[in-house]
Amino acid sequence: xxxxxxxxxxxxxxxxxxxxxxxxxxxxxxxxxxxxxxxxxxxxxxxxxxxxxxxxxxxxxxxxxxxxxxxxxxxxxxxxxxxxxxxxxxxxxxxxxxxxxxxxxxxxxxxxxxxxxxxxxxxxxxxxxxxxxxxxxxxxxxxxxxxxxxxxxxxxxxxxxxxxxxxxxxxxxxxxxxxxxxxxxxxxxxxxxxxxxxxxxxxxxxxxxxxxxxxxxxxxxxxxxxxxxxxxxxxxxxxxxxxxxxxxxxxxxxxxxxxxxxxxxxxxxxxxxxxxxxxxxxxxxxxxxxxxxxxxxxxxxxxxxxxxxxxxxxxxx
Amino acid sequence: xxxxxxxxxxxxxxxxxxxxxxxxxxxxxxxxxxxxxxxxxxxxxxxxxxxxxxxxxxxxxxxxxxxxxxxxxxxxxxxxxxxxxxxxxxxxxxxxxxxxxxxxxxxxxxxxxxxxxxxxxxxxxxxxxxxxxxxxxxxxxxxxxxxxxxxxxxxxxxxxxxxxxxxxxxxxxxxxxxxxxxxxxxxxxxxxxxxxxxxxxxxxxxxxxxxxxxxxxxxxxxxxxxxxxxxxxxxxxxxxxxxxxxxxxxxxxxxxxxxxxxxxxxxxx
Numbered sequence: 033x034x035x036x037x038x039x040x041x042x043x044x045x046x047x048x049x050x051x052x053x054x055x056x057x058x059x060x061x062x063x064x065x066x067x068x069x070x071x072x073x074x075x076x077x078x079x080x081x082x083x084x085x086x087x088x089x090x091x092x093x094x095x096x097x098x099x100x101x102x103x104x105x106x107x108x109x110x111x112x113x114x115x116x117x118x119x120x121x122x123x124x125x126x127x128x129x130x131x132x133x134x135x136x137x138x139x140x141x142x143x144x145x146x147x148x149x150x151x152x153x154x155x156x157x158x159x160x161x162x163x164x165x166x167x168x169x170x171x172x173x174x175x176x177x178x179x180x181x182x183x184x185x186x187x188x189x190x191x192x193x194x195x196x197x198x199x200x201x202x203x204x205x206x207x208x209x210x211x212x213x214x215x216x217x218x219x220x221x222x223x224x225x226x227x228x229x230x231x232x233x234x235x236x237x238x239x240x241x242x243x244x245x246x247x248x249x250x251x252x253x254x255x256x257x258x259x260x261x262x263x264x265x266x267x268x269x270x271x272x273x274x275x276x277x278x279x280x281x282x283x284x285x286x287x288x289x290x291x292x293x294x295x296x297x298x299x300x301x302x303x304x305x306x307x308x309x310x311x312x313x314x315x316x317x318x319x320x321x322x323x324x325x326x327x328x329x330x331x332x333x334x335x336x337x338x339x340x341x342x343x344x345x346x347x348x349x
Numbered sequence: 350x351x352x353x354x355x356x357x358x359x360x361x362x363x364x365x366x367x368x369x370x371x372x373x374x375x376x377x378x379x380x381x382x383x384x385x386x387x388x389x390x391x392x393x394x395x396x397x398x399x400x401x402x403x404x405x406x407x408x409x410x411x412x413x414x415x416x417x418x419x420x421x422x423x424x425x426x427x428x429x430x431x432x433x434x435x436x437x438x439x440x441x442x443x444x445x446x447x448x449x450x451x452x453x454x455x456x457x458x459x460x461x462x463x464x465x466x467x468x469x470x471x472x473x474x475x476x477x478x479x480x481x482x483x484x485x486x487x488x489x490x491x492x493x494x495x496x497x498x499x500x501x502x503x504x505x506x507x508x509x510x511x512x513x514x515x516x517x518x519x520x521x522x523x524x525x526x527x528x529x530x531x532x533x534x535x536x537x538x539x540x541x542x543x544x545x546x547x548x549x550x551x552x553x554x555x556x557x558x559x560x561x562x563x564x565x566x567x568x569x570x571x572x573x574x575x576x577x578x579x580x581x582x583x584x585x586x587x588x589x590x591x592x593x594x595x596x597x598x599x600x601x602x603x604x605x606x607x608x609x610x611x612x613x614x615x616x617x618x
Contacts (some may be wrong), residue, residue: 067523068444075437076452078493082471083459089470147366150359164606165367168374171602172595173552175570179577179591180377183388183584190376193391228370285463287555292574306465306555313469314559320469331466338461 093324112325125308133283148234167228174288211301237271380588388584405586415572426550438501460495504538569594
């Protein structure tokens with residue numbers, strides 16, 4: 033982010049001095065500062081009531097047990113958290129979610145970077161067509177693509193038909209009926225939906241790169257691969273950090289695909305944390321207290337990973 | 350000549366990626382006109398079962414009502430989000446002070462709160478006010494988003510201060526400066542923000558699913574999800590439903606592709 037550039041204030045206008053103590057503020061400046069606060073209040077109040085307040089409520093709720101609206105403080109207070117430690121399904125969903133994260137995010141971001149680099153070549157023909165085609169999956173909703181993938185990966189679906197036609201498999205593969213293939217389908221779905229989306233960020237970043245730095249590398253005798261890693265990638269760093277944070281956040285909170293594509297199955301082996309949270313909070317026998325405790329574990333995971341990202345991304349070399 | 354030859358693998362690779370990207374969408378579109386048998390036989394060209402699929406779909410689901418509720422929710426979200434977030438973004442930049450910067454920093458922290466962690470108390474909050482099943486319950490949690498505020502603050506940064514000073518000299522009130530000077534100048538930012546917000550609102554699934562309990566107020570993503578949950582799935586009708594649910598965002602994508610891309614990337618400049 034660029035810093036605020038000083039503005040030349042015309043002589044007649046009251047001088048703007050941001051660090052001046054309140055008492056020395058002119059009447060105009062004070063009125064303006066008040067107007068400023070009025071502009072911020074709706075958004076700040078909404079974020080406070082709709083995000084921070086529920087977050088605190090969830091913490092209190094996570095220490096309660098009971099059915100429906102009949103909730104009392106648990107004894108001991110950390111009862112729900114203790115229960116999490118023995119919850120094998122939750123542990124499975126944590127493993128699944130982290131597996132998606134570790135496998136899908138690097139593959140996706142590296143492909144997006146490569147594609148952006150190819151598309152950024154000024155000599156490339158049909159550039160607009162390639163970009164539109166690759167970005168198109170980002171235009172449809174997560175539920176929509178999940179159901180399309182569920183259809184084409186069904187036992188008698190398109191993918192099996194083609195694989196059999198190409199003699200790559202002997203009989204139909206039960207993609208959604210086995211743990212590892214079900215997870216694979218989710219990963220393939222995520223790659224399909226999000227690679228083009230991330231590519232757009234890198235394309236925008238590449239356009240801001242000073243072409244003279246690339247020419248200088250060429251003159252110094254660096255090949256295209258060397259130039260890419262030593263000149264292009266370092267300049268794209270802010271964009272890379274942003275896409276990494278967004279991807280990690282998105283994957284940790286993934287719900288739609290697990291719910292609609294694999295239904296979390298078979299036997300919860302492809303279920304994500306958010307899907308499990310939804311299940312224990314709003315299906316069968318809802319348990320808000322336990323659900324809140326699970327949601328706090330998710331919150332802490334997101335916060336820790338985000339903090340690590342910020343630290344890494346903030347380092348200036 | 351050698352240069353052209355060397356570029357062949359690149360074009361082969363791009364063709365493959367483009368085909369893989371488009372194929373599932375193409376299959377969805379043609380399957381909407383095919384019978385379930387044809388879909389499962391992987392028929393790759395349009396058929397003649399469109400009407401039949403439409404009848405199967407509408408006999409089980411009220412598509413009109415879901416389209417109506419999706420539209421109301423998405424439009425309401427977009428209008429309110431743009432107003433609230435742009436005023437805030439403008440306020441943070443133009444009336445910049447150390448305390449306001451601190452507040453901005455706190456609001457940015459909200460970006461790190463996963464929706465999962467607020468979902469249950471939000472449901473309780475709206476239930477207490479008797480707002481389950483209402484559009485306002487769908488919309489209120491997504492109006493003020495830190496990302497949009499950040500986006501409008503960035504655009505306010507490029508808005509010349511001289512214009513503000515000159516307008517003040519002319520006796521324009523502070524809100525009029527925002528409304529009559531800033532809003533018209535920043536039309537591209539508004540377009541981009543509108544596209545992003547509308548698409549996210551139209552596609553939102555988890556929160557509407559939690560707060561919209563009655564099936565009569567369900568949105569399109571909920572409709573297709575429910576329709577697919579039956580024991581016997583009519584794949585032709587399902588693909589038609591998915592196509593209908595996706596059409597608004599696909600049309601917006603093609604019409605406003607440029608501002609869509611600009612909006613996604615504008616935040617980071």
